[in-house]
Amino acid sequence: MFRPFPPCRCLLPLPLLAAFVLISFAPARADLTAAPAADPAKTEAETPPPEVPAEMRSPREVLETFVTRMRADEKSDAAKLLNLSGLSAVAAGSRGADLAYKLYRLAPVLGDPPNKGDGEDLAFWESPSTELDFSKAPDDPDYPEPWPLSEWLKYPKPEAQAITIARDEQKHWRFSAETVAQIDTLYEQLEPQIEELADRRAATAPPGEAEAVGEPTATTGHWLRQQFPQSWRTTHFLLPSYQWLLLLLLLPLGRIAELLTRTVLTTIGDRVLHRIDPDVDDVNDSTVKVWRPVGRLVHAAVWALGARMIELPSDVTSILLTVLVIVTIIAAVLALFRVIELVAGYFARRAKRSNRRFDDLFIPLATSTAKILIGLAGVVATVAVFNDKLPATLIGGLGIGGIAIALASQETLSNFVGSITLLFDRPFEVGDYVKIDTVEGSVESLGFRSTRIRTPLDSEVTLPNSKLASSSVDNWGRRKYRRYLSKLGLEYGTSPERIEAFCEGIRELIRRHPHTRKDFYAAYFNDFGPSSLDVLLVVFFDVPDWPTELRERHRLLADILRLAESVGVAFAFPTQTLHLQRDAGPEAPPELADPDPDTAGARAAAQIAGELANYQDRPGRVKFPGPTPLD
Incomplete structure (x- = not known):
């Protein structure tokens, strides 16, 4: 049976998940201080086999427990005695009680169950006052072959050979998978005789026992089936006619439920959002995007509930419910994506009002990381639809492919680690003008894998975070x-x-x-x-x-x-400058004030600079x- 993972398990933190995987790969040891390992052959011989439930130890226990549980109207518990391995996990959970109910009503038509009175050919085996005789059923747990129900019934019909109790791989005795596969066909074939026998028994019941002689409470699918005439119960194109009609009715019901859900939740959600954040944009930040996939989820839920109530054949149920569960998972993932975007928009508007530029860097990274985690959870849940042994099988597979996955995702992991490094080190903020190697421009966003920079030419450059974390960043935006x-x-x-x-x-x-x-x-x-x-x-x-x-x-x-x-x-x-002169030559410069050139130059400099200043009188700093x- 498919059981969706709780969110807390699907969204495990990466360090805890890594620790769990490592622990699961390690050899199990009950006591680290135990004595040296014993002989493997001896250990294997002393290991007790898995305990078999008492009601599954032999064909007799299975048959007697099945009848007892059905008389007590415990259809779900009786269904545990059916080998449903031939059905998908989804179909097994949906059809178990219905198949047990049909098998219980089918058996008396295939032959009369023996009772301990030995005076009645007609055994009221649905009556609590009738004590059935199960002694003809073998009580040996090691019975060598599947046991047919025809060996227990009086005057068995040929169809009774199809009902067998067999031992599965876990050494549990149950009604065999072949029997489960034949129940729907036999029931439709013998339904008129089943209804006739039920009416005859109710009419011939002793006074005050009419209610007890009836039957266990009918399932919803069987009750719906009884509301249609026999001609509508005949199979046409894989399904009986009445089931085609009920499936057609699910189309408008699902659509109405979807529209009603979206309308109501959008109205309530927008009002709550406006109260929380008055600056919300009515067009871009409306909750309609959140509730649209929720509406589809409700539509799929209507179909899933309807399919369970109609009790379609096992193969059809398996296909339909599997598709509906996958649609439900996709709708849930999309709805969570919209919720994340809505919450991110709210915090982004708060960051603008408070001028906290770190939020501009953190919010996009947190948004993309949350979406990736939710997407991975959706993938795991989708895979689990086809195998109810997850996550054990998945984690076991990681032991073989873990190294290959790690090598293949090395660059992705290094980029993620780089983004975490940039987030905590904060060499820049969104909007800063930076120069990184040969790239310069304004930082637009920090993502899960890369950072986007808008250059002065208005082009967008994407830099991997792993390279960015190891590069020298010249942040011009932080200049004072x-x-x-x-x-x-x-x-x-x-x-x-x-x-x-x-x-x-x-x-x-x-x-x-x-x-x-x-x-x-x-x-x-x-x-x-x-x-x-x-x-x-x-x-x-x-x-x-x-x-x-x-x-x-x-x-x-x-x-x-x-x-x-x-x-x-x-x-x-x-x-x-081009100087033109006549042959007379240029005018001679004035004579120096002193015949000695050095003295003449020093004298001219002293006149310009003035008297020599003392150390204390020289100019100080600017x-x-x-x-x-x-x-």
Whole structure:
């Protein structure tokens, strides 16, 4: 019988799952301090066989327990005495009680069960007052062959040979799988005689015993069957006609249930969502996407319930219920995907209101990880539909294929570990402008396997997280200030006084600019260029992003142009000057003030620099005062 896994088992944390797998692979030992291992042959001989339930030890125990349980209306317990291995896990859970009920009603038609009174040819074996005689059934657990019910019945019909009790591989005696496969066919073939016998017994029952002589409570499927005439119970195209009619009725019922579920839950869900988050988007964040797969799940549940109530043939039940369970699993997985997206959207909106950029990085990764885990759980549950021995079989298979899976998924696991490393190390946030090797751009998202970066060319680059975790990340988005460095070339004919006035004017512009760093800046005559007198400009902008930096840089450079025009300096550009002269030659320069060239140069420098300053009088470090007060 199919039993869906509880969520807590399907979503085991990876470390616990790994530990469980390792433990399951290890050899089992009852006591680590036990004595050395005994002889294998002796151990195997002393190992007791698995205990067989008392009601399955022999054909007699099976037959007597089956009759007793059916008389007590314990159809589900009686179904345990049927070998349902020929049915799927889903069909076995659905049809067990129905098959037990049909077998119980079928047996008296195949022959009269013997009773201990020996005076009645007609044994009321459904009556509690009738004590049946089971002594003809073998009580030997090692009976050598399947035992047919015809050896117990009086006046058995040929069809009784198809009802046998056999021992399975676990040495449990049950009604054989071949018998189970024949129950539906025999019941439909002998149904008129079954109904006639039931009516005859009810009519001839002693006073006050009519109710007891009846039968165990009819199953839902049998009750539905009795509501139709005999002609509708005849099989046409795999199913009786009445079952085709009931299946057609399930179409509108399932659709109505789906629409009703979606409408009611969407209305309630949207109201609750608006109360929790007033900023929710009515179009994109409506709960209708969540309840759409839930509606399909309800539709599938209506069909599954209807199929169980109709009690279709075993093969049809197996196929139909298997498909419905798979549809249910898919619908549940899709519904959980929508719930995750809705919850992620809620936390993303909270993160925007609180300006917590870490949430922008964590929420997409957590969303994708949760979806992957749910998807894997859905796959395991789907596989379990076809094998009710999961997860033991699956885990046992991992012992053989675990190494191959690990090697094949090495890159995927390394990317996942890389994403966890990036999440805790946090070298960048969503929106940061980064440079990683040769790639630069704004970080858009951190995923389960990779990180997406939007380049200045508006292209999207995907980097594996394993490579990203081992690369050097230059995060420009975390700069406290944004530096701007440039050389302003002035014409060579500019006087020193104008250069000093120009440089001081630039420093004053920086001091008065609203978005510049005030504790460090530079604007000084720095070099003699090939075609200009170079002024070095270093300024740091205190701005949050690239567009703001462009705007404030534009403002500063435009002010510098106005300043140059105001103090009378002109910017140079690369030129070549061609001098034309007559044969008389150039005018001779003035004579040096002193015949000695070194003395003449030193004298001129002393006049420009002034008197030699003492150590205490020399200028100190550069200070960065505030704006100069002016009248």
